[in-house]
Structure formats: C-alpha cells, structure tokens
Amino acid sequence: MNDLFAPQGNLLTVLSFGAGQDSSALLEMYLDDPKFRQQYAPNDFVVVMADTGDEFDQTYDHVRDVQRRCKAAGVEFVLISPEMGFHSESWRSLRHFYRSKGTIGSKAFPKTCTDRLKIQPIYRWLEHWLSEKYGVQCNRKAGIREFAARYGRIKMMIGIAKGEETRMADPAKNPNRWYRESIEPVYPLVDMGMDRAACQKLLHAKGLYVIPSNCKACPFLSEPELEYLRRFYPEALADWVELEAAKLKKHADKSAVIVTDKEGNPKRDREGRVKVENRNYGVFGVTPLPAKIRQAKETYESWSDEDIIAYRYSHGHCVSTAY
Incomplete structure (x- = not known):
C-alpha cells in the first residue's frame, strides 16, 4: 500500500563540484543540455564546492570563471571557504592541519583529507542552506532528514567517470543513518558511459582547458x-x-x-x-x-x-x- 503522504520524486539536486574535469563536464551538460537537466536535475539545483586551500592557481581561476557563468545563467554556486564556519577548526585547510598538528599526509596513513576538507564541510553547509531556503531545522543533520521526509531524498550528483566505478560508494553501507535516509548519490557520467577522455572532449568543444583538481601537497601524486x-x-x-x-x-x-x-x-x-x-x-x-x-x-x-x-x-x- 502506498503512503499518500510520502514525497513524490526529488525536489533538490546538489552538484558536488571539485573543479576538475569530471564535475566540470557535469556542470556544462547541466547548463547546455535540457535533456540532461530533465533527467538528472529537473527541479531545484545548487552547485557547491568546499575549498581545500591547496588547489593549483589554474583551478582557482577556473572556479572564478564558473562562478561568473553560473551567475549569468541564474544557477547558484557556493564556494565554501573556512571563513564561513563549515570547516572544522583543525581542518581549515590542508596545510593548516599539517602545520598546526605537526603531522603530514602520507601514503602510509589512512586517507581522511577528502572527508574532512570536502565532504564534511559540504554537508554542514547543506543543512544550514536548507534551513534558510526551506525552513527546516538546523541541528546535527536532523534538518537534512527533515527535508528528505518532506521533499524526497537529496540527489547528490558526483563526478565519477566510467572506468572509476569502484569509487561509487553504496549509500546503504554508509554508517550515518541521516545519510542513508536522506541522500541519493547519482553518477551521470557512469550512466552515460563517459570516461575522462570523453569529459575532456566535451570541455574542449566549449573552449575550456580544465586541469585535474587536486591539492598540491597530496601524497598520492605520481x-x-x-x-x-x-x-x-x-x-x-x-x-x-x-x-x-x-x-x-x-x-x-x-x-x-x-x-x-x-x-x-x-x-x-x-x-x-x-x-x-x-x-x-x-x-x-x-x-x-x-x-x-x-x-x-x-x-x-x-x-x-x-x-x-x-x-x-x-x-x-x-x-x-x-x-
């Protein structure tokens, strides 16, 4: 028996923007392709990026260009900087963490920087944004769950390309109940069979030269x-x-x-x-x-x-x- 009061569909899609080639290709398709928008983000849409503080100059230049074009297109783009209060005090930037704690990122250690500098700030910001825009509470992810209960799970659009399917996390295995109940990760590039080369080709066709995005002080550099x-x-x-x-x-x-x-x-x-x-x-x-x-x-x-x-x-x- 269907619940007559259950939300129908998904009101909100969030593009997790890393400013690299994959997420940039997703944004270009959203801006240019009505069919893409209808399939993956037919309703409310916002683009969000958390600043690691250690990106390359070309990446920050690209972000500023994207901000201008999103504004012209009426698309909300949010760059989360440490001054906004959504980064933790210890992880204000990658090098701030290294310097203040007397440590260093290492291939020998568990990798936590993506979670601390990108994922956690995005979801802290998201609940605050939802409270301002939709009137839900803002209390340790309860507002995210409240939004999902009212309007359907939030689609989190992620730039993982074909060939990187092992990076697609199973949301049912996430240890956080609020995430399992509220977030629906979507991977359009995998759905569409687009690998990294295809993303580069799409960007080239628009006259865009986008370098891969990563921190300069990353232990996984080749x-x-x-x-x-x-x-x-x-x-x-x-x-x-x-x-x-x-x-x-x-x-x-x-x-x-x-x-x-x-x-x-x-x-x-x-x-x-x-x-x-x-x-x-x-x-x-x-x-x-x-x-x-x-x-x-x-x-x-x-x-x-x-x-x-x-x-x-x-x-x-x-x-x-x-x-």
Missing part, C-alpha cells in the same frame, strides 16, 4: 606530477618539504622502533640482534620527500615542460576515494 610541481610550483614544494621535515623531527623517536612478537618480546635477526623498524613515516612512507623529488627529476629530466603539462592534463589525478 612522479610526473611531482616533477610538474618542482618545475612550476617550487615554493609550494619547498613548504611541503619543510612540513614533512618538521613531522619527522617531532616523531624522531619512532625512527627505530623495536619489533615485538604477539607476546611483546623483542624479535631478533639471525645474528641475535634486536630487530628495529623505521615507523616515522613521511609523505611517501620511509622514503623522504626530497629523495622522491630527486628521483622524479632524474626520471623525467628529458621531458619538456610541454610533455609534463600534457601528461598532467591527460592522465588526471585520482586517489580512489569512494563516495
């Missing part, structure tokens, strides 16, 4: 991307090196940790010496960042600047975050 950073953003790279050095100095006591068995007894090698391990991890584990920079420089020194730029543009940047 070697060509690290060389790109060395050539074009040396000051940002030098700061990153200093942040890693400060972390390694702070945790120097972990540079030679005694390895123990299940009973807590020290393990020994064949010569009877106590085994020790370096657990003072930097950006790339136990290999210091300066060593990785030198390695990337030696490997790609024969590449021209144009080669490095073309690689970064065409390959994109993906750390396999699922959401």
Whole structure:
C-alpha cells in the first residue's frame, strides 16, 4: 500500500563540484543540455564546492570563471571557504592541519583529507542552506532528514567517470543513518558511459582547458606530477618539504622502533640482534620527500615542460576515494 503522504520524486539536486574535469563536464551538460537537466536535475539545483586551500592557481581561476557563468545563467554556486564556519577548526585547510598538528599526509596513513576538507564541510553547509531556503531545522543533520521526509531524498550528483566505478560508494553501507535516509548519490557520467577522455572532449568543444583538481601537497601524486610541481610550483614544494621535515623531527623517536612478537618480546635477526623498524613515516612512507623529488627529476629530466603539462592534463589525478 502506498503512503499518500510520502514525497513524490526529488525536489533538490546538489552538484558536488571539485573543479576538475569530471564535475566540470557535469556542470556544462547541466547548463547546455535540457535533456540532461530533465533527467538528472529537473527541479531545484545548487552547485557547491568546499575549498581545500591547496588547489593549483589554474583551478582557482577556473572556479572564478564558473562562478561568473553560473551567475549569468541564474544557477547558484557556493564556494565554501573556512571563513564561513563549515570547516572544522583543525581542518581549515590542508596545510593548516599539517602545520598546526605537526603531522603530514602520507601514503602510509589512512586517507581522511577528502572527508574532512570536502565532504564534511559540504554537508554542514547543506543543512544550514536548507534551513534558510526551506525552513527546516538546523541541528546535527536532523534538518537534512527533515527535508528528505518532506521533499524526497537529496540527489547528490558526483563526478565519477566510467572506468572509476569502484569509487561509487553504496549509500546503504554508509554508517550515518541521516545519510542513508536522506541522500541519493547519482553518477551521470557512469550512466552515460563517459570516461575522462570523453569529459575532456566535451570541455574542449566549449573552449575550456580544465586541469585535474587536486591539492598540491597530496601524497598520492605520481612522479610526473611531482616533477610538474618542482618545475612550476617550487615554493609550494619547498613548504611541503619543510612540513614533512618538521613531522619527522617531532616523531624522531619512532625512527627505530623495536619489533615485538604477539607476546611483546623483542624479535631478533639471525645474528641475535634486536630487530628495529623505521615507523616515522613521511609523505611517501620511509622514503623522504626530497629523495622522491630527486628521483622524479632524474626520471623525467628529458621531458619538456610541454610533455609534463600534457601528461598532467591527460592522465588526471585520482586517489580512489569512494563516495
């Protein structure tokens, strides 16, 4: 038996905008293609991006251009900056967190930066925005649940392309009840069979040159991307090196940790010496960042600047975050 008072359809679609090629392609289709709008965002629509504070200059230039074009088209675009109060005090930006906590992002650590700098600020902002626009409460996600109960689950449009299906998170497995009851993630690029190259082609057709979006101080940079950073953003790279050095100095006591068995007894090698391990991890584990920079420089020194730029543009940047 159908509930006569249940909401019909979905009133609101939110585009989670990362300013990279995939989410930019989604926005262009929304602006230009009535069929796309009818299928994926037929009613209320808003574009939102949370600022990590560590994007490349070209990305911020692109965001400013997108803001202008959205305003001209009557589309609301919100860039969440730390000053708005939706970032946590610890995670005002990526480097702020590293500097204030004396730590560093590392491939050896669990990845939390996307959740802390992008996802959490977006949903904090979203509840506040819903309370102002639709009159729901604003109280620890209760307002998001209230909105969904009244108007249907919120469609969260996410720029994950064909070939990246493993990044599509199952909403039923989300640990937060408010999310399971209120949010419906949608992946139009996967539905339409559009991979990263197809997104690039669409953007090219509009005269747009959009670089992949990622933080400059990201431990998941490939070697060509690290060389790109060395050539074009040396000051940002030098700061990153200093942040890693400060972390390694702070945790120097972990540079030679005694390895123990299940009973807590020290393990020994064949010569009877106590085994020790370096657990003072930097950006790339136990290999210091300066060593990785030198390695990337030696490997790609024969590449021209144009080669490095073309690689970064065409390959994109993906750390396999699922959401």
